[in-house]
Amino acid sequence: MRAVDTVIEGLKAAGEPTRLRLLCICSRGEFTVSEIHEIVDQSQPRVSRHLKLLCNAGLLERHREQHWVFYRVPQRGKGAELARILLSVVPDDDPQLELDRRRLSEVLDRRAEAARRFVEKTGLGKGVAQLDDEASVDVLILRTLGDEPVGELLDIGTGTGRMLRLLGEHADRAVGIDISHAMLMLARSNLHAAGLDHLSVRHGNMYQLRFADQCFDTVTIDQVLFQAEQPGQVLREAARVLRPGGRLLLLEFLTETTIGLWEQDTGDLAVIDEGLLEDWYRDAGLRSIASRRLSGSPFPVVLSMARRQSQDTEAAA
Ligand SMILES: C[S@@+](CC[C@H](N)C(=O)[O-])C[C@H]1O[C@@H](n2cnc3c(N)ncnc32)[C@H](O)[C@@H]1O
Known part of the structure; x- marks a missing residue:
């Protein structure tokens, strides 16, 4: 036509x-x-x-x-x-x-x-990490991303849609995925309340994203890996959909191996420390470019950013 x-x-x-x-x-x-x-x-x-x-x-x-x-x-x-x-x-x-x-x-x-009613009944959607100062974390996230354009944005495990609400207006296109239909309804409602009706949320599984290779400039993962059975696999999927040079921004609980999960009442939370994160990044073809520890409860939180290596860099490595 x-x-x-x-x-x-x-x-x-x-x-x-x-x-x-x-x-x-x-x-x-x-x-x-x-x-x-x-x-x-x-x-x-x-x-x-x-x-x-x-x-x-x-x-x-x-x-x-x-x-x-x-x-x-x-x-x-x-x-x-x-x-x-x-x-x-x-x-x-x-x-x-x-x-x-x-x-x-x-x-x-x-x-x-x-x-x-869903939030009241389940307690979900309230945000897991109790960060000492949520507003200043938002500022830090924006500062970490800096002047480089957000471009096309994917938020994995979008939950309440917090990352979309923070970054959506800076993005050319923004989509959030979550495996829970109830969370998607919550995200939709929150996006509407924030006047961000042009953004979209979709049902999806972070282990098998229904997006082509290299179609996003920025991927965010906010408090999702700590519940994941295979965090490294999630990062590989995130890297797959990132364009070479694209950035992954991660906000995640950090548990100190020296303290160890076993001494704390942590349910099914995964042990994530900065060393492990570096290994997962490397396996996924990502290179860490910023990392910052923030105080939070029950654990500190890491705000980390990594860049998807270009094929040339990967081949040389
Ligand atoms: C602790 S919440 C994170 C919330 C979100 N980033 C926010 O700040 O509101 C974790 C989210 O990951 C989603 N999730 C868990 N497993 C998933 C999977 N396999 N694929 C996609 N989303 C998943 C959950 O439904 C939940 O909404």
């Missing part, structure tokens, strides 16, 4: 009142068909037909998670560009769109309430 045909298809797809409404809705995050159907108050088959047309034209993308299919405006590509241009000229004060926005808020409030 010629580039101009893509634009024509996009304009045709958006050039219908319900589909324009759907485009506006799906620019506010990712929504299931039943949520969208509730917002626009039209039959599900009709809504599904319109969504399909918008997807075919590249103005929306869809992904399946458990029993649900989510729709959203893509973060990049020709469709994303055209959608952005169209959305920028849609008047804010249209009464129909205002009504859609009100109903959309009700859907999001319900999600936030479900996420709040």
